[in-house]
Amino acid sequence: xxxxxxxxxxxxxxxxxxxxxxxxxxxxxxxxFAVPPGFSDxxxxxxxxxxxxxxxxxxxxxxxxxxxxxxxxxxxxxxxECYANVAARSFAPPLLDIIANWRPDVIVSDPTEFGSWVxxxxxxxxxxxxxWGLFLPEAFLVALAGSRLEELxxxxxxxxxxxxxxxxxxxxLLFGPRGYQxxxxxxxxxxxxxxxxxxxxxxxxxxxDWVSDLPERPTVYVTLGTLFNxxxxxxETILEGLAGEALNAVVTIGRDRxxxxxxxxxxxxxxxxxxxxxxxxxHCDAVISHxxxxxxxxxxxxxxxxxxxPISADQPMHARRCEExxxxxxxxxxxxxxxxxxxxxxxxxxxxxxxxxxxxxxDEIAAMPGPDASVELIERIVREI
Numbered sequence: 001x002x003x004x005x006x007x008x009x010x011x012x013x014x015x016x017x018x019x020x021x022x023x024x025x026x027x028x029x030x031x032x033f034a035v036p037p038g039f040s041d042x043x044x045x046x047x048x049x050x051x052x053x054x055x056x057x058x059x060x061x062x063x064x065x066x067x068x069x070x071x072x073x074x075x076x077x078x079x080x081e082c083y084a085n086v087a088a089r090s091f092a093p094p095l096l097d098i099i100a101n102w103r104p105d106v107i108v109s110d111p112t113e114f115g116s117w118v119x120x121x122x123x124x125x126x127x128x129x130x131x132w133g134l135f136l137p138e139a140f141l142v143a144l145a146g147s148r149l150e151e152l153x154x155x156x157x158x159x160x161x162x163x164x165x166x167x168x169x170x171x172x173l174l175f176g177p178r179g180y181q182x183x184x185x186x187x188x189x190x191x192x193x194x195x196x197x198x199x200x201x202x203x204x205x206x207x208x209d210w211v212s213d214l215p216e217r218p219t220v221y222v223t224l225g226t227l228f229n230x231x232x233x234x235x236e237t238i239l240e241g242l243a244g245e246a247l248n249a250v251v252t253i254g255r256d257r258x259x260x261x262x263x264x265x266x267x268x269x270x271x272x273x274x275x276x277x278x279x280x281x282x283h284c285d286a287v288i289s290h291x292x293x294x295x296x297x298x299x300x301x302x303x304x305x306x307x308x309x310p311i312s313a314d315q316p317m318h319a320r321r322c323e324e325x326x327x328x329x330x331x332x333x334x335x336x337x338x339x340x341x342x343x344x345x346x347x348x349x350x351x352x353x354x355x356x357x358x359x360x361x362x363d364e365i366a367a368m369p370g371p372d373a374s375v376e377l378i379e380r381i382v383r384e385i
Contacts (some may be wrong), residue, residue, distance in 0.1 A: 001382060002030045004104035005048075006095065006116040008087060009039035009057050012225060012292055013110045016175065017130055018199035020108065021048060023371035027379075034098055034116070036091070051098050054091045054115075062086045073312035073333075080145035083112040088152050091115030092122075099123045105382050108173075111136075114149065118156045121166060126385055128378055129167075132293035133176030133196060134317055135187050138164040171381055173374050176297060177364040180321060192377055195368035196297040200276040207279040208272065211250070218285040218349050219248040221277065224311070225292045234309065234336065238288060239265050241341030247349070250280060286348050288341070291319040291330075300327065303362035305354035307344045309333055327358040 003024045007014040014035070025031045025048075032049040036057055040050035057066055062082075069082040092115035099107075099119060108128045109116045120127035141149065142164055153161060168188055175196040181187065220242065224235055235253065242249045243266030251271045253259060259271040277295065281287070281302040289295040291308040296318045299306050306328035308319040322328035329344040348354045 001105040001379065002032070002103060003378075004032050004034055004051075004099070004102060004107045006034045006053070006091075006107060006109040006113050007039075008083070008110065008113055009036045012294065013112070014039070014043070015199045015294060016132055017108065017110060018046060019175075019197040019371045020130060020173070020374055023375045024378075027372070027375050029375075032102060032104070034091075034095055051102060053098055054094045057087075062090060070312070075313055075316065076144045078313055079112065079141070080148045084114050084145040084148035084152060088113075088115040088118070089155055092119045092152070092156060095119040096123060099125070106378060108378070114152060117167070117170075118152055118158055121158060122156050126381060127170055128381075129170060129172040131172050131174040131176075131191075132314060133174070133180060133297055134314070134321060135172075135174055135181055135185065135191055136317075137185070138167050141167070171378070173377075177300075177361055177368065179361055179364050180300070180325070182321065182324075192374070193368060194374045195365055195370045196301065197371060198278055198294050198298045198301075200278050200294070200298075205274065205276050205279075207275065207283075210270070211280065211283055214248045214250075214270075214283075217246055217248060219250060219283055220286045220288060220345060220349075221280055221284045222249055222251040222288045223277070223295060224290045224309075225254075225295065234311075234333065236262070236265075237336050237338055238309070238341050239269055241338035242266065242288075242345065243269060245342065245345070247285075247345070250275070250284070286345065288345065291315040291322070293318065296322060297365075300358055300361045301365045303355065303359035305348040305358050307331065307341065307348055309336060325357055325361070326353055327361065328354065 005017050005021055007017060021031050032051050033043045034051045034053040035043055036054050037052045038056040040052050043050040065082050065086045069078045095115055096119050106126050107116050107120045108130055111129050111131050172191045174191050174193050178193055222238060249269045252275050255273050262271050277298050281298055284304055286305050287299040288307045291310040292315060308328050308330045310316040310319040311333055319330040323330045329348055331340055331344055
């Protein structure tokens with residue numbers, strides 16, 4: 001079979017697709033990625049065929065809308081104006097051309113890449129959603145982006161679907177534990193749960209030698225991900241709160257920042273551009289992050305408590321859920337102070353309940369079926385159509 005994956009040109013969107021894509025390739029399927037130009041090189045470095053689709057996100061109007069979405073940090077604006085409107089409208093028509101020429105048997109996409117939702121329906125091929133840890137009812141999308149999604153369907157001459165029933169019926173792979181879902185939430189039969197596996201090595205990255213030589217005291221991993229690592233001095237505020245504490249803080253700041261910018265803030269702070277968290281987390285006792293899907297699932301898979309500072313997109317939902325379960329403390333971005341970071345970090349390190357609850361989810365995650373099982377599910381779905 002031919003499996004076409006589609007994604008926005010953002011690391012946090014494409015990385016959750018990679019474990020499934022590798023499992024599909026290992027099962028003998030041909031795998032390709034439809035991504036906007038400028039992201040093809042990254043796809044090819046990871047090891048997959050890239051199919052450039054639509055304009056680059058440096059072109060207008062998507063460039064201005066995306067920049068505004070990042071500036072606002074507003075989930076509704078991201079979903080409605082950026083993803084469901086300009087991104088989807090620029091992506092869907094050229095994706096139809098790719099579908100006609102490459103002839104995929106199935107399209108697998110990140111949950112906010114709406115262009116492939118309408119393109120797949122127009123082309124009459126199955127589409128599978130790759131969900132980020134939490135199931136979000138279609139009513140949530142209707143409330144935040146329903147009008148734009150209806151306009152998108154009309155844009156490709158598809159019939160109205162005000163309740164998003166086509167999304168309800170579509171197969172969804174949820175890479176996260178059932179115990180992470182909000183209690184009382186009705187989850188349709190189209191949702192299938194699998195073990196989250198985090199992709200974070202695009203090359204020969206390895207764990208620095210100095211990690212094994214850290215002093216015998218708690219080690220905390222600090223990250224704001226790949227998109228928000230320069231936001232409003234947040235990182236500086238966090239590090240000011242940790243400087244001088246009786247802990248090791250291992251900080252990754254992204255490849256677009258210089259570690260020397262943060263040099264001298266504290267002898268217990270160890271700053272690197274990038275360390276694969278899959279290699280680092282086994283050496284950690286807690287995590288401070290922006291509550292991005294990959295970092296949250298990686299932390300829970302290792303049974304680590306967190307301090308979460310959500311910024312945008314799905315991050316507030318993950319932060320709220322972790323706090324409800326009792327695996328994390330959540331701090332408001334706009335009210336963040338060094339003292340708040342310091343006190344929250346001390347609590348998650350010293351109070352056993354945070355680690356106990358995180359370890360319970362780690363046990364559940366370890367017992368879940370992995371990406372291989374999700375490949376078998378998709379194979380069955382395609383054969384039955």
